[in-house]
Amino acid sequence: MNTKQQIVELSADMLRSSGFGGFSYLDISRKLGITKASVHHHYPKKQDLGLALCEWAHEWLQQGFEHFDEHGTSSWNKLERYLRAALKHSLGDQKMCPISAFYNDLAKLSQPMKEALIALDDYELDWIEKVMLQGMESGDFHRQEDPRALAALFIFSCKGALYYGRLHGKDLFHQTMKQFEHLIKT
Template sequence: MTTKSANARQTRQQLIDVGADLLCRRGYTGFSYQDLARELGISKPSVHHHFAQKADLGLALCDWTEQWLRDGFAHFDQHGHNAPDKLQRYLRAAAKHTFNEHKQCPLSALHSDLAQLPDAMRTRLSDLSRLEVDWVAAVFSQGLADGELQAPATASAQELAQLFIFACKGALYYARLLGREHFEQSMSLLLQQWLPDAQAAQSFTTL
């Protein structure tokens, strides 16, 4: 690989990394190519050289988001002791991202700008959303099978995963204004409904 092509690949990756940070901080419609150029100290035409249209960058950000999700889920799987612990690690990571780093999860950021996304990005966003639901559903499925979690017999693992994710992200949305403690209280109450009675009184009191 020539030095020129190596530099081009490096600049492209830097644009994706900076774009991902701006996506999480401002949303997809909240930053421009001029912002990217300013952050990297390059010209705006240089940004267009790598991503002719913002939709092209948007698809690259979807790829970045997929890897971000897969890395996070792999970490939870590796370090989580059981299903309840994996769910709590997910919530702790979401709280850190929101309240400590003052960012949105990239999925939430893209969902917030759904009306402005081109069709190709909407399709990718649907795939990414299913990836997240499928991982949480797998955690619920294993937890129910092992007796670590409890739920009504009529509720599927997929439905429980959707409830968990929707409640988490809705709570994060409101708690950004009302305070972290509202997120912790809501999630603790929700998770306790899924714990066996003997554990519910002593687990998930704080995140």
């Protein structure tokens, strides 16, 4: 893997640990055994790295969704796989999802990064909404007037539980999502 790719992969890891403002070019250089100046050669401004990380996050989501679509045996099973992956990648090793990580430093993001972040959110909401609609069609979920609001409710519950779970433990996550399941399943 070339240096440029290594920088993105490593940054993605630190992004999910500490947020976009939580790691520096010095951190990157030290862990890769190169100098700060070399990192700047590949990504002159940190905003450039930020946009590359948004692309990385998009592919990260895309791969997950394709996998859940392919292996999910029902609408709820697809959501269950989403939750299992979220739990493993978050509380499992004390990291955030990349989207939450960007929101952490929202006030300091440039306008292009904010737009990329909105697109990321919509991409995730689109997938959840699609699964919710499938679940209503198949009769697995109670019919709702506003499937996108239901998708938002699901995402916020999941991410909030992961966010708080870093301090309160994973039981809170399991109990919260079990409550959600109980409310929407027929």
